[in-house]
Amino acid sequence: MRKPLSLKGKYCGNCHYHNSYNYPDQIFCMYHYVRHENHIYPTLSVCEHWEPDTQECYCVEEAQKKQEAKR
Amino acid sequence: MRREDFLYEHVNHMKLKPTMTINQLIQEFSKSGCFGAGRVATACDIFEKMVRDEQCTVFLTVAGAVVPAGLRSVIADVIRKRFVDVVVSTGANLVHDLIEAFGGHHYKGHWLVDDFLLYKYHLYRIYDLFVPEEDYVKMDEQLASIYDEIAKENKGQGIASHEFVWEIGKRIKDPQSITRAAYEANVPIFLPAIRDSEFGFVYLLHSQRAKQNELLKLNAFEEVRKLTEIMSDSDRIGMVVIGGGVPRNTVQHAAATTRKGMDYAIIITMDRPETGGLSGSTLEETVSWGKVKGSAAKVMVIADALIVFPLIVACTLERVGENFVRTHVIEKNRG
Numbered sequence A: 001m002r003k004p005l006s007l008k009g010k011y012c013g014n015c016h017y018h019n020s021y022n023y024p025d026q027i028f029c030m031y032h033y034v035r036h037e038n039h040i041y042p043t044l045s046v047c048e049h050w051e052p053d054t055q056e057c058y059c060v061e062e063a064q065k066k067q068e069a070k071r
Numbered sequence B: 001m002r003r004e005d006f007l008y009e010h011v012n013h014m015k016l017k018p019t020m021t022i023n024q025l026i027q028e029f030s031k032s033g034c035f036g037a038g039r040v041a042t043a044c045d046i047f048e049k050m051v052r053d054e055q056c057t058v059f060l061t062v063a064g065a066v067v068p069a070g071l072r073s074v075i076a077d078v079i080r081k082r083f084v085d086v087v088v089s090t091g092a093n094l095v096h097d098l099i100e101a102f103g104g105h106h107y108k109g110h111w112l113v114d115d116f117l118l119y120k121y122h123l124y125r126i127y128d129l130f131v132p133e134e135d136y137v138k139m140d141e142q143l144a145s146i147y148d149e150i151a152k153e154n155k156g157q158g159i160a161s162h163e164f165v166w167e168i169g170k171r172i173k174d175p176q177s178i179t180r181a182a183y184e185a186n187v188p189i190f191l192p193a194i195r196d197s198e199f200g201f202v203y204l205l206h207s208q209r210a211k212q213n214e215l216l217k218l219n220a221f222e223e224v225r226k227l228t229e230i231m232s233d234s235d236r237i238g239m240v241v242i243g244g245g246v247p248r249n250t251v252q253h254a255a256a257t258t259r260k261g262m263d264y265a266i267i268i269t270m271d272r273p274e275t276g277g278l279s280g281s282t283l284e285e286t287v288s289w290g291k292v293k294g295s296a297a298k299v300m301v302i303a304d305a306l307i308v309f310p311l312i313v314a315c316t317l318e319r320v321g322e323n324f325v326r327t328h329v330i331e332k333n334r335g
Helices: A059-070 B003-007 B022-032 B035-052 B066-080 B091-101 B115-120 B133-154 B161-171 B178-185 B198-209 B222-232 B245-257 B283-289 B305-320 B329-334
Strands: A018-022 A026-029 A040-042 B056-062 B086-089 B123-126 B129-132 B236-242 B262-269 B292-302
Touching (some): A018 B133, A026 B133, B022 B035, B022 B305, B035 B056, B035 B236, B056 B262, B066 B091, B086 B245, B091 B133, B091 B198, B115 B123, B123 B133, B133 B198, B222 B245, B236 B245, B236 B305, B262 B283, B262 B305, B283 B292
Parallel strands (some): B056 B086, B056 B236, B236 B262
């Protein structure tokens, strides 16, 4: 059995409501979309509706790598 | 039947040349007349007859992921050329058409990849091709806005699936798109299983955003009336089936309902009849239901539609010539 990916921080890219929009930098937030609110967020941002239901994806990891490479 | 009746024509072996055209290759298939080669050659002859028959309404049914895999432009072209009068498709094939219409792509991949790795990268696999999740998401976003617009314009009135497809086609610009081609050529595309595709998920997005009195309404039964009306108005009926499934059944059922029975039928499938499923059912079986006439020109090609359908279309294009113009039979009957 595969190990679930460990959650490495409170990021939109780890949240249950996210889909990939511009991988890995931006995510599409379903929660905000259905409420007619801004729904494109940076993968590494976080909001009050964040849910730590990991999707076992590389979004956060790769977005962090890109951010570090830019510095 | 006498012994010599079984031995009326011997197999002529294929001769291949370096500069052969598609039609010439198909003629060589015909000389063999055996197995898949013989059936593909027969399918080319039947499709040519259908296209040249001015009293025949040609139905194309599309199931299986042929649009993302490369048949998108071929299908758009047969619509624009009026080689087909009506299309019945799975919702998914039009979804993949719209993914590209909105700027997305399908990528060549491989079936021997780590699917959990694809999952972690937000990539979806359809056998040996990949679709990035973001291309779906961007399509969902734009299509949901189109749903909002159509719903507002129709003010709570239900529309049929082919009208819905025309409404989408009206709002997109991509000339390679099947949806756009159908709108421009006035060819109806029926989506009898529309809910069972991304169209259903986009409805969920639209319904969670829209006001109750501004919800998109599709009338599933209206297309039954429209399909049977088209069949009733046609002197002859032909169908080309890619795959099978709900689209094939929709056309066959309408042919039985109108007591017309099809005059031409080509089925391209890899499915088997033994399980009793429709996609693999033989043309002889459809004769028992009155869906296809016993006297019909018909053939079932057991092969990958991605190989066979372009061959049939290319061969027919070559035979009828560049300047061939087919009048849309439905429009012609309306005067």
